[in-house]
Amino acid sequence: GDSVTQMEGPVTLSEEAFLTINCTYTATGYPSLFWYVQYPGEGLQLLLKATKADDKGSNKGFEATYRKETTSFHLEKGSVQVSDSAVYFCALSKTQGGSEKLVFGKGTKLTVNP
Amino acid sequence: GAVVSQHPSRVICKSGTSVKIECRSLDFQATTMFWYRQFPKQSLMLMATSNEGSKATYEQGVEKDKFLINHASLTLSTLTVTSAHPEDSSFYICSAPQLASTDTQYFGPGTRLTVL
Numbered sequence: 001g002d003s004v005t006q007m008e009g010p011v012t013l014s015e016e017a018f019l020t021i022n023c024t025y026t027a028t029g030y031p032s033l034f035w036y037v038q039y040p041g042e043g044l045q046l047l048l049k050a051t052k053a054d055d056k057g058s059n060k061g062f063e064a065t066y067r068k069e070t071t072s073f074h075l076e077k078g079s080v081q082v083s084d085s086a087v088y089f090c091a092l093s094k095t096q097g098g099s100e101k102l103v104f105g106k107g108t109k110l111t112v113n114p
Numbered sequence: 115g116a117v118v119s120q121h122p123s124r125v126i127c128k129s130g131t132s133v134k135i136e137c138r139s140l141d142f143q144a145t146t147m148f149w150y151r152q153f154p155k156q157s158l159m160l161m162a163t164s165n166e167g168s169k170a171t172y173e174q175g176v177e178k179d180k181f182l183i184n185h186a187s188l189t190l191s192t193l194t195v196t197s198a199h200p201e202d203s204s205f206y207i208c209s210a211p212q213l214a215s216t217d218t219q220y221f222g223p224g225t226r227l228t229v230l
Contacts, residue, residue: 004157036221041223042223043118043207043221043222043223043224044158044207046218046219046220049218089157100219101148102148102160102209102219103160104157104158106155106156106157107155107157
């Protein structure tokens, strides 16, 4: 079945460091791909998404490119801030029974130190 | 952006009792809501799809008689954990897509259930 694999955490970086969180997927068809972020004590929020191959999603300095040939959607940010500390979830959506359903990776906890 | 609330945020109950968790879309209508369960350091696992005006659709392996779902209106879905046991202790999260963009979902903050 469809699945998402993302790099194990936790990840600890210093402020202004470069961030990469790897995400690969297995799916039939052409799913949409997402990154969600969960800040401490809050619900998941959509960070960015891409709906077709070679699309690049971007938001708040984060980017991810839908790579069909490598079935990947790696999250990157050039210079992280302390406020980026959160848990990041990679996900894909599939249509089943007429509704879109999300399949999540396990999440990667990021801690950014000043 | 759209807001989804959950109530309560945290509940502790005795084994054998039932617990109801509410999920509300505050500023949009949702004909569909999703219920997830999250174990520590694990992914969110979809439990069921709640459909307004009809029966919920449960994922394989989820007991429908244990996890009762009611989608009473376009802004409210409830999950009732019946005869709860310690193994039901978990973090329960709901989400709802806005009607106009079904592939983007808005998540509630979650409910921490602890069964003693």
